[in-house]
Amino acid sequence: xxxxGLNIRFWVQAAATxxxxxxxxxxxxxxxxxxxxxHVCVPTLNCYSCPAAMYSCPIGALQVxxxxxxxxxxxxTQGLWARLVAISTSLPMLTIGFLMLVGGVVGRAACGWxxxxxxxxxxxxxxxxxxxxGPQFVKYAKYIILIVFVFLxxxxxxxxxxxxxxxxxxxxxxxxTLEGGLPIALLQPQIRSQLGWLFTWxxxxxxxxxxxxxxxxxxxxxxxxxxGAFYGPLNRVSLYKLEINKxxxxxxxxxxxxxxxxxxxxRQLDNAECLRCLECRNICPVNVISLTGPGLKTELLTPKQxxxxxxxxx
Amino acid sequence: xxxxxxxxxxxxxxxxxxxxxxxxxxxxxxxxxxxASYFMKAIMVCSQCIGLG
Numbered sequence: 031x032x033x034x035g036l037n038i039r040f041w042v043q044a045a046a047t048x049x050x051x052x053x054x055x056x057x058x059x060x061x062x063x064x065x066x067x068x069h070v071c072v073p074t075l076n077c078y079s080c081p082a083a084m085y086s087c088p089i090g091a092l093q094v095x096x097x098x099x100x101x102x103x104x105x106x107t108q109g110l111w112a113r114l115v116a117i118s119t120s121l122p123m124l125t126i127g128f129l130m131l132v133g134g135v136v137g138r139a140a141c142g143w144x145x146x147x148x149x150x151x152x153x154x155x156x157x158x159x160x161x162x163x164g165p166q167f168v169k170y171a172k173y174i175i176l177i178v179f180v181f182l183x184x185x186x187x188x189x190x191x192x193x194x195x196x197x198x199x200x201x202x203x204x205x206x207t208l209e210g211g212l213p214i215a216l217l218q219p220q221i222r223s224q225l226g227w228l229f230t231w232x233x234x235x236x237x238x239x240x241x242x243x244x245x246x247x248x249x250x251x252x253x254x255x256x257x258g259a260f261y262g263p264l265n266r267v268s269l270y271k272l273e274i275n276k277x278x279x280x281x282x283x284x285x286x287x288x289x290x291x292x293x294x295x296x297r298q299l300d301n302a303e304c305l306r307c308l309e310c311r312n313i314c315p316v317n318v319i320s321l322t323g324p325g326l327k328t329e330l331l332t333p334k335q336x337x338x339x340x341x342x343x344x
Numbered sequence: 345x346x347x348x349x350x351x352x353x354x355x356x357x358x359x360x361x362x363x364x365x366x367x368x369x370x371x372x373x374x375x376x377x378x379x380a381s382y383f384m385k386a387i388m389v390c391s392q393c394i395g396l397g
Contacts, residue, residue, distance in 0.1 A: 069379040079394055091382035123376065124369070126369055126373075127369025128370055134359060
């Protein structure tokens with residue numbers, strides 16, 4: 031089973047989008063799913079305020095747990111020291127552990143295979159248009175967003191009741207606007223009538239990301255997504271990894287051209303940006319890229335085979 | 345061309361440590377009832393998520 035069909039990922043992405051948002055009658059009623067499955071997070075960004083969402087969003091869960099540190103006891107969180115103590119006793123261990131487990135096993139594969147918002151960006155990028163890479167340094171923004179909007183602001187930017195709030199959801203998340211904000215606004219006139227500048231800001235951000243997706247490959251995933259920032263560093267140590275036989279690589283560029291996040295694959299394979307989508311592995315004409323890990327064999331070319339390839343391509 | 349040779353790769357210590365720590369954190373978080381706290385948020389419309397504030 032060396033090659034995985036090129037279209038399999040498309041169908042996995044479609045199925046994952048449907049499975050994580052399977053409560054379709056929510057779109058009709060304008061209400062949310064309230065069953066026990068919402069005790070569980072999906073490993074991707076998927077707004078739990080989407081009327082069809084069946085599971086919780088890990089980035090939302092992280093912020094809610096941090097913001098709610100100290101519970102309803104206001105005196106428990108008054109002052110910086112008290113707040114630090116409250117946070118230290120109610121860290122989001124379950125969510126962090128879950129994300130570490132996913133990232134430790136498959137790296138960013140969840141981004142590449144089952145993220146609904148990532149899939150949407152890939153579909154938009156198929157629209158014929160000039161394509162751009164964008165400046166490399168912008169990729170570091172997602173790490174700042176993870177630290178500031180997911181951890182620091184929910185922990186220390188408190189409201190009048192000394193509670194934090196999910197700042198990434200509130201000010202940044204375009205997936206929440208698309209999956210939660212827009213459907214709820216359309217389905218619930220009472221909520222629609224109360225929307226103001228914040229909704230306008232978030233809708234503008236969503237529109238910008240969607241337009242950018244036509245010209246840049248997965249701009250939200252590469253530049254903004256805090257979940258990608260969490261998983262990315264785990265790519266280097268994850269159980270399943272990609273490897274390349276550089277001696278046999280013919281530098282044809284097919285892998286880099288196909289990469290959904292515009293990596294220079296022979297030199298950047300398995301770095302923090304790699305989504306483990308396996309497109310490079312599938313497109314490689316000389317089969318020098320392998321997925322390795324428990325249960326899989328590393329496929330290496332012998333020196334003789336490498337020489338044969340080099341002779342054919344000279 | 346003949347088939348490539350194959351070999352199994354050993355699992356790194358860092359990988360094992362991450363997975364073990366992840367499982368321990370999940371166990372501790374579950375015992376703390378963390379899933380119940382975000383469940384309460386997830387079953388109601390999140391005013392921040394939808395842009396209401």
